[in-house]
Amino acid sequence: MKKKSQTSKKPRKQQDRSVETKNKILASAFDLFTNKIYSDVKVDEIAENAGVSKGAIFHHYPNGKKELIFDVIQQFMNTMGYDLANKAEKIFNNPKLAIQTLIDGTISYFIKFPKTIYLFTQMIDLELMTSHSVSDTYNFDLGKLYDSYIFILKDLFEKMNIKNPRGTALVLASSLDGLMIQLHYFDVNSMSDKFVKDFREGIYSILGFSEIPKILDYDEMENILPK
Numbered sequence: 734m735k736k737k738s739q740t741s742k743k744p745r746k747q748q749d750r751s752v753e754t755k756n757k758i759l760a761s762a763f764d765l766f767t768n769k770i771y772s773d774v775k776v777d778e779i780a781e782n783a784g785v786s787k788g789a790i791f792h793h794y795p796n797g798k799k800e801l802i803f804d805v806i807q808q809f810m811n812t813m814g815y816d817l818a819n820k821a822e823k824i825f826n827n828p829k830l831a832i833q834t835l836i837d838g839t840i841s842y843f844i845k846f847p848k849t850i851y852l853f854t855q856m857i858d859l860e861l862m863t864s865h866s867v868s869d870t871y872n873f874d875l876g877k878l879y880d881s882y883i884f885i886l887k888d889l890f891e892k893m894n895i896k897n898p899r900g901t902a903l904v905l906a907s908s909l910d911g912l913m914i915q916l917h918y919f920d921v922n923s924m925s926d927k928f929v930k931d932f933r934e935g936i937y938s939i940l941g942f943s944e945i946p947k948i949l950d951y952d953e954m955e956n957i958l959p960k
Contacts, residue, residue, distance in 0.1 A: 755793050757783040762798070762805045767848035771855040774798060806852045813842055813849075818885055828892040829942065835886065836936060837949040839909050840929060845951065850913050882906060895941065908936060 761783035765774045776797055780787045794800040817838045821831040843850055883902045890898035912932060929948075937945050 751793075754785055754789050757785055758790055758793060758801070759805055759808055762801050763809070763852075766802055766805060766855065767851045771798075771802065802852070802855065809849060809852060814882070817842075818882060821885055821889070825889070825892075828889040829946075832886070832889050832893075832940065833946055833949060835882075836905070836909070836933070838951050840912065840933070841948065841951040843913055844929070853913065879906070893941070901940070905936065905940070908932075 758779065761779050762774075765779060765782060776787055776790055779798065779801070780790055783790075790801070791797065794804070817835055820838065821834045824831045824834065883899070883906060886902035886905060887899045890901050895901050933948065934945050
């Protein structure tokens with residue numbers, strides 16, 4: 734009986750080690766991809782930074798760093814993107830506050846963690862450099878997340894009786910994408926409070942807010958959610 738128990742636990746331990754190794758690889762890749770140009774990041778460097786073998790990386794990512802960067806972005810979006818969407822859905826009955834959660838949450842997150850923007854710009858570069866969709870090759874579902882984001886915005890705008898809610902949702906999402914690119918190509922420290930203030934005033938005015946709400950910080954949003 735004792736031997737049987739030990740045998741049954743062994744695969745579990747191997748699985749745990751595999752997950753731990755993959756998490757180390759993801760953390761290492763995230764660190765490098767947000768600090769260096771994609772072409773300058775080497776698999777050997779990712780392995781050394783993670784404290785794992787090069788073979789371990791190819792075990793989890795047979796196609797190397799192209800496959801890895803998409804998994805890094807996917808993991809990031811699962812934490813930040815879905816987190817914001819979930820926060821908005823919790824206060825769905827207050828559409829203006831839910832909209833503000835999505836807008837201010839995105840702005841404050843990328844101002845606080847500007848290097849994460851590199852992930853997206855490098856993904857775009859990869860797409861442009863290939864004749865086929867890299868994201869399709871690696872089953873990357875950023876499009877699925879984007880569609881769900883648009884769907885939430887559309888429903889909120891419908892509750893606010895905004896004309897053409899889907900079109901407005903697309904405009905808002907595109908504006909936030911544009912802000913992300915601005916933050917990438919310009920020094921965030923030089924992006925004065927006035928820039929963010931003007932951006933928010935423009936967005937909220939377009940959306941018909943009678944007053945520009947006080948900005949919500951990403952880390953403080955839990956305080957406005959129902960317990």
